[in-house]
Amino acid sequence: MPADFNGQWVMVTNENFEDIMNAIDIDFATRKIARHLTQTKVIVQNGDKFETKTLSTFRNYEVNFTVGEEFEEVTKGLDNRTIQTLVTWDGDKLVAVQKGEKANRGWMQWIEGDLLHLEIHVEDKICKQVFKKKP
Numbered sequence: 001m002p003a004d005f006n007g008q009w010v011m012v013t014n015e016n017f018e019d020i021m022n023a024i025d026i027d028f029a030t031r032k033i034a035r036h037l038t039q040t041k042v043i044v045q046n047g048d049k050f051e052t053k054t055l056s057t058f059r060n061y062e063v064n065f066t067v068g069e070e071f072e073e074v075t076k077g078l079d080n081r082t083i084q085t086l087v088t089w090d091g092d093k094l095v096a097v098q099k100g101e102k103a104n105r106g107w108m109q110w111i112e113g114d115l116l117h118l119e120i121h122v123e124d125k126i127c128k129q130v131f132k133k134k135p
C-alpha cells in the first residue's frame with residue numbers, strides 16, 4: 001500500500017522559491033507576482049496513478065503521472081520547457097527526476113501527519129514548500 005496523498009493541501013510555507021524561479025529563468029515581473037502566491041495542491045491518487053493540480057490566483061499547473069513510467073512533461077505556464085520526468089517511490093516519498101536543459105532538476109514529495117512536504121530542486125538550488133491538509 002503506497003502512501004495516500006489524496007486531498008487538498010494549502011501552502012503554509014515556501015522557502016527559497018525565488019531561487020528556483022531564477023534557476024529556471026523566470027522573468028522579474030513574473031517572479032514579483034509568483035513569490036507572494038499561496039498555492040493549493042489538489043491530488044487525486046489511485047495507487048500509483050496521480051492527477052495533480054497546483055492552483056493559485058495567478059496561474060495553475062497540472063501534471064499527471066504514473067509512478068515508474070517516464071513521460072514527457074511540458075511545464076506550461078511555468079518555464080514552458082519540455083522535460084522527461086520519471087517519478088518513483090523512495091519508501092513513502094515520491095521522487096521525481098526531470099531530465100532536460102536544466103541540471104539536477106526534480107522534486108521530492110511526502111506526508112508527515114497532516115502536512116505535505118515538497119522539495120523542488122534545480123542545479124544547486126532547493127525550494128522547500130509545506131502544505132497543510134484541508135479538513
Ligand code: 1AG
Pocket residue numbers: 020021026030034037039041052054055056058059060061063077078079107109118
Ligand atoms: C510541481 O509540483 C511544481 C508545481 O511539479 C508548481 C510549483 C512551483 C512552480 C515552480 C517554479 C515557478 C515557475 C514559474 C512562476 C510562475 C507562476 C507560479 C505559479 C505557481 C502555481 C502553479 C510537484 C508535485 C506535482 O507537487 O504533483
